[in-house]
Amino acid sequence: MGQLDGKTALVTGATWGIGLATAQRFAAEGAHVFVTGRRQDALDALVASLDGSATGVRADVTDDDDLDRVFAAVAGRGAGLDVLFANAGGGEFAALGDITVEHVRSTFDANVGGTLFTVQKALPLLNEGASVVLTGSNIDVKGVPAFSVYAATKAAIRSFARTWAAELVGRGIRVNSIAPGPVDTPGLSGLAGDPEGAKQLLDSLAAAVPMRRLGRPEEIADAVLFLASDSSRFVTGTEIYVDGGASQV
Numbered sequence: 001m002g003q004l005d006g007k008t009a010l011v012t013g014a015t016w017g018i019g020l021a022t023a024q025r026f027a028a029e030g031a032h033v034f035v036t037g038r039r040q041d042a043l044d045a046l047v048a049s050l051d052g053s054a055t056g057v058r059a060d061v062t063d064d065d066d067l068d069r070v071f072a073a074v075a076g077r078g079a080g081l082d083v084l085f086a087n088a089g090g091g092e093f094a095a096l097g098d099i100t101v102e103h104v105r106s107t108f109d110a111n112v113g114g115t116l117f118t119v120q121k122a123l124p125l126l127n128e129g130a131s132v133v134l135t136g137s138n139i140d141v142k143g144v145p146a147f148s149v150y151a152a153t154k155a156a157i158r159s160f161a162r163t164w165a166a167e168l169v170g171r172g173i174r175v176n177s178i179a180p181g182p183v184d185t186p187g188l189s190g191l192a193g194d195p196e197g198a199k200q201l202l203d204s205l206a207a208a209v210p211m212r213r214l215g216r217p218e219e220i221a222d223a224v225l226f227l228a229s230d231s232s233r234f235v236t237g238t239e240i241y242v243d244g245g246a247s248q249v
């Protein structure tokens with residue numbers, strides 16, 4: 001028996017990395033998974049691989065109309081939403097002194113606005129007992145040079161989880177966040193401009209983790225599954241660090 005048998009889930013940013021691994025895990029645990037991302041070809045491949053357990057809706061989380069189409073599709077299935085993993089997002093390096101208005105707007109639009117409006121538009125569809133999981137980052141408690149705008153967006157995610165948990169507890173809805181450390185995904189390696197730079201970046205990040213390695217997307221998916229499932233039924237408003245000890249040890 002799967003941990004999400006009969007449940008309906010939505011994973012935003014499911015075409016790559018952490019979201020992809022989590023969508024696959026949710027489907028393997030028995031959920032029907034709505035998956036989103038901006039790249040139609042990657043969405044089509046994911047939906048095909050999940051063999052009837054997934055519905056893909058191409059959507060940019062910064063686009064109001066796109067989000068409306070996602071939730072119209074969820075509503076059309078008629079089962080509400082038991083699990084929402086608001087994961088889409090990302091960041092780029094920009095040191096204080098080089099930060100542009102465009103950098104601030106695009107990072108906050110995707111990570112803060114995208115998460116906020118995803119959860120807000122999901123509200124009418126969330127079933128009693130639903131679990132909302134947000135993707136933060138362990139950078140919310142660390143100072144990392146050239147990552148201040150991204151870190152600020154993830155600190156906002158941590159705050160959202162606390163406030164929304166308080167607002168939704170009366171409906172029996174739990175809200176938590178996960179805080180990954182460096183995880184080997186296209187998003188992380190893409191922070192460096194070229195393959196050689198990516199290798200140096202990933203090596204230096206791994207060396208700074210007490211476990212001396214990067215996380216794997218599947219390891220983040222395991223933690224998201226815990227928060228999504230009834231195993232965490234007495235957990236709300238918290239953040240789980242999945243970072244090889246990087247923020248605590």
Ligand SMILES: NC(=O)c1ccc[n+]([C@@H]2O[C@H](COP(=O)([O-])OP(=O)(O)OC[C@H]3O[C@@H](n4cnc5c(N)ncnc54)[C@H](OP(=O)(O)O)[C@@H]3O)[C@@H](O)[C@H]2O)c1
Pocket residue numbers: 012013014015016017018019020036037038039042059060061062087088089090091110114135136137138179180181182183184185186187188
């Ligand atoms: N990897 C890490 O080390 C790490 C650490 C801490 C936190 N995180 C967080 O984990 C989440 C996933 O990161 P990842 O490393 O798995 O990244 P990734 O490999 O770049 O994947 C990001 C996913 O989000 C989607 N996405 C990005 N911007 C979007 C937008 N505006 N609208 C809709 N979809 C969007 C991408 O799909 P499309 O390209 O198809 O749009 C992709 O599926 C992010 O919130 C990131 O900040 C990552």
